[in-house]
Amino acid sequence: MNKLMSSLSSLPLRRGLIGAALAGVLVLAGGLAPASAQEHGGTKPHRESWSFAGPFGKYDRAQLQRGFQVFKEVCSSCHSAHLLAFRNLAQPGGPQFSEEQAKVVAEGYQIQDGPNDAGDMFDRPGRLSDHWPSPFPNEQAARASNGGAYPPDFSTLAKARTYEVGFPGFLIDIFTQYQEQGPDYIHALLNGYVDPPEGVTVPEGAHYNAYFPGHAIKMPQPISADQVTYTDGTPQTVDQYSRDVTAFMMWVAEPHLEARKRIGFQVMIFLIIFAGLLYFTKKKVWKAVHDH
Amino acid sequence: MSGHATFEPKNPALKWFESRLPLVGLIHSSFVAYPTPRNLNYWWTFGGILSLMLACQIVSGVVLVMHYTPHVTLAFDSVEHIMRDVSYGWLIRYIHSNGASMFFIAVYIHMFRGLYYGSYKAPREVLWILGCIIYLLMMATAFMGYVLPWGQMSFWGATVITNLFSAFPVVGPTIVEWLWGGFAVDNPTLNRFFSLHYLLPFMIAGVVVLHIWALHVVGQNNPTGVDPKTPKDTVAFTPYATIKDSLGMVVFLIFFAWFLFYIPNYLGHADNYIPANPLVTPAHIVPEWYYLPFYAMLRAIPSKLGGVLTMFSAIIVLFFVPWLDTSKVRSGVYRPLFKQFFWIWVAVCIGLGWLGSKPAEGGYIVAGRILTFWYFAHFLIILPLLGLFEKPKAVPASITEAVLGKKGSAPASVGAQAPQTKG
Numbered sequence: 001m002n003k004l005m006s007s008l009s010s011l012p013l014r015r016g017l018i019g020a021a022l023a024g025v026l027v028l029a030g031g032l033a034p035a036s037a038q039e040h041g042g043t044k045p046h047r048e049s050w051s052f053a054g055p056f057g058k059y060d061r062a063q064l065q066r067g068f069q070v071f072k073e074v075c076s077s078c079h080s081a082h083l084l085a086f087r088n089l090a091q092p093g094g095p096q097f098s099e100e101q102a103k104v105v106a107e108g109y110q111i112q113d114g115p116n117d118a119g120d121m122f123d124r125p126g127r128l129s130d131h132w133p134s135p136f137p138n139e140q141a142a143r144a145s146n147g148g149a150y151p152p153d154f155s156t157l158a159k160a161r162t163y164e165v166g167f168p169g170f171l172i173d174i175f176t177q178y179q180e181q182g183p184d185y186i187h188a189l190l191n192g193y194v195d196p197p198e199g200v201t202v203p204e205g206a207h208y209n210a211y212f213p214g215h216a217i218k219m220p221q222p223i224s225a226d227q228v229t230y231t232d233g234t235p236q237t238v239d240q241y242s243r244d245v246t247a248f249m250m251w252v253a254e255p256h257l258e259a260r261k262r263i264g265f266q267v268m269i270f271l272i273i274f275a276g277l278l279y280f281t282k283k284k285v286w287k288a289v290h291d292h
Numbered sequence: 293m294s295g296h297a298t299f300e301p302k303n304p305a306l307k308w309f310e311s312r313l314p315l316v317g318l319i320h321s322s323f324v325a326y327p328t329p330r331n332l333n334y335w336w337t338f339g340g341i342l343s344l345m346l347a348c349q350i351v352s353g354v355v356l357v358m359h360y361t362p363h364v365t366l367a368f369d370s371v372e373h374i375m376r377d378v379s380y381g382w383l384i385r386y387i388h389s390n391g392a393s394m395f396f397i398a399v400y401i402h403m404f405r406g407l408y409y410g411s412y413k414a415p416r417e418v419l420w421i422l423g424c425i426i427y428l429l430m431m432a433t434a435f436m437g438y439v440l441p442w443g444q445m446s447f448w449g450a451t452v453i454t455n456l457f458s459a460f461p462v463v464g465p466t467i468v469e470w471l472w473g474g475f476a477v478d479n480p481t482l483n484r485f486f487s488l489h490y491l492l493p494f495m496i497a498g499v500v501v502l503h504i505w506a507l508h509v510v511g512q513n514n515p516t517g518v519d520p521k522t523p524k525d526t527v528a529f530t531p532y533a534t535i536k537d538s539l540g541m542v543v544f545l546i547f548f549a550w551f552l553f554y555i556p557n558y559l560g561h562a563d564n565y566i567p568a569n570p571l572v573t574p575a576h577i578v579p580e581w582y583y584l585p586f587y588a589m590l591r592a593i594p595s596k597l598g599g600v601l602t603m604f605s606a607i608i609v610l611f612f613v614p615w616l617d618t619s620k621v622r623s624g625v626y627r628p629l630f631k632q633f634f635w636i637w638v639a640v641c642i643g644l645g646w647l648g649s650k651p652a653e654g655g656y657i658v659a660g661r662i663l664t665f666w667y668f669a670h671f672l673i674i675l676p677l678l679g680l681f682e683k684p685k686a687v688p689a690s691i692t693e694a695v696l697g698k699k700g701s702a703p704a705s706v707g708a709q710a711p712q713t714k715g
Binding site: 055083088152155156157159160161162167173174177178179181182213253255256259260261263264265267268271272274275278279281282285286289 | 330369372375376382383386527531532535536538539542543545546549550552553554555556557558562563565566575646
């Protein structure tokens with residue numbers, strides 16, 4: 001009887017049954033399913049190389065400073081970044097402007113304060129502790145000025161955008177530590193203003209973008225070559241502008257990324273050594289039991 | 293489960309205390325002298341890992357509450373305040389958000405282990421049911437926790453899940469309004485979810501105490517499913533299980549740290565970094581990954597009430613597993629057919645999880661129906677029938693025989709291997 005059962009559970013049959021079941025599950029789930037690549041209507045963004053990617057990633061200071069310049073001179077006329085404070089510009093792990101430079105930036109803006117002793121609101125120059133002033137007093141005003149669309153706030157935007165990676169890429173991303181869907185999408189979007197393919201018409205007031213879901217985006221191409229003057233000789237192309245401002249947006253969304261990765265490495269070293277020591281201790285403790 | 297040393301303090305002060313409250317003795321008998329089967333593999337370390345994760349979630353959660361504001365206009369920005377301005381706030385918040393996923397990974401492994409080795413069978417039915425209750429409480433806690441950052445997925449997830457209760461006839465709409473504290477998901481909802489999210493972990497901790505108590509009454513199961521018969525079949529909890537659990541925990545922490553420090557947003561949704569907006573529905577409302585198999589079942593059934601009942605039944609059926617499995621053999625190791633059906637069922641669960649992340653359309657729904665049917669068939673048809681028709685392999689006479697072969701369990705050597713307790 002035992003022999004019968006052990007032959008029943010012999011490998012080929014077992015593999016056969018489990019394999020058939022797994023194949024069945026996959027066919028059911030995948031084969032019958034509609035092609036989902038088209039469901040968002042957007043083309044997959046290209047994976048760019050970012051200085052802040054990977055286990056030892058760091059922001060490129062010069063890039064963040066250039067990105068800030070693009071944000072300040074171009075984006076911030078429509079987009080808010082209400083969680084960004086002027087003091088952040090001087091903090092470690094960011095563009096690391098000097099405190100003096102950050103103060104000068106802050107003083108360039110009038111911030112409403114008050115009420116004063118007379119009960120009136122008043123404007124004063126910005127301070128380091130102030131947050132970035134929004135270009136519009138409220139969402140309705142922003143929509144009214146932008147053809148009904150609301151320019152999203154930059155505070156967390158680089159983490160709030162993504163695209164579907166699909167199987168098996170989403171599993172591989174765990175090992176390659178790919179977390180830059182947002183920046184890749186934003187970079188692609190900023191470079192995605194192309195002529196619509198033949199037969200595609202874009203609604204009035206919208207613009208064709210290869211990467212925007214649905215392809216019709218209200219934001220006109222936001223930046224063109226030579227619009228912002230770099231002082232460090234970096235090429236003044238749309239591609240370069242979009243890289244710089246995307247890196248800046250990532251920092252605004254994740255200001256402690258550098259500290260996170262730095263501490264992460266220290267924690268990993270500690271845990272791996274600790275695990276090694278525990279492994280040998282465990283071996284020694286259990287040695288007496290194993291042979292008796 | 294008898295024969296372990298009782299704690300006898302030498303220190304006079306401790307003696308005085310022990311005669312009034314034998315607390316140290318309880319700890320000693322539970323976590324030092326407690327006999328554990330000598331053949332436990334690393335799948336058994338997940339109990340300890342789960343205790344660690346519960347403590348980790350409670351401690352990080354308590355600190356987060358010091359900085360969080362449960363109000364619809366402030367919640368999102370207060371979480372971002374934690375991420376930006378609180379010292380190591382980003383670390384605490386990522387520990388908590390990724391910790392929830394780690395908790396579920398550990399609990400699923402723990403449950404799969406219990407199902408494979410028949411840890412739910414007599415006399416461990418109550419132990420198993422307490423575990424199912426903990427799992428239910430975890431699901432409720434995690435769901436309410438995900439609502440607190442008040443992002444788009446928080447809001448719409450809460451809307452979808454609370455609306456499920458409207459499927460119940462007559463009382464449905466009343467239940468939903470009662471859950472919401474109003475006529476839509478709004479500030480009262482956020483406030484009560486926050487309150488319950490703080491309460492439930494302590495209820496989990498309470499049931500965990502019962503779970504461990506029940507465990508210590510009936511003893512641990514082991515890979516052979518054969519109960520320990522002689523002292524040789526067991527080793528003392530300390531140092532043997534302690535050191536093995538510690539290693540399991542630290543290796544698990546490495547896995548945790550990988551997500552926490554390098555891909556902290558991998559397990560979340562990008563949409564939850566957009567503040568909640570009741571006027572804009574996200575393209576796909578997807579729950580957290582650990583609910584996806586149930587979400588797939590919900591959407592596989594054409595009727596709303598049917599879907600809700602199916603989803604809840606998928607968890608309720610777990611409570612009855614001790615009686616649905618009719619096999620006399622406890623461990624799956626000696627059940628050749630069960631083993632295969634077990635892995636098929638695991639594949640079905642993973643398949644359902646994948647389907648849950650897909651839009652409910654076309655072939656996905658068909659696949660969802662078939663896998664949902666199989667999920668229930670496993671418990672309601674396969675498990676009862678397997679016990680009747682399957683010919684199990686020979687089960688070893690004792691744990692020691694399974695480990696060392698027939699020689700090792702010769703009666704002459706019984707007792708030679710006393711647990712080396714120094715406790």
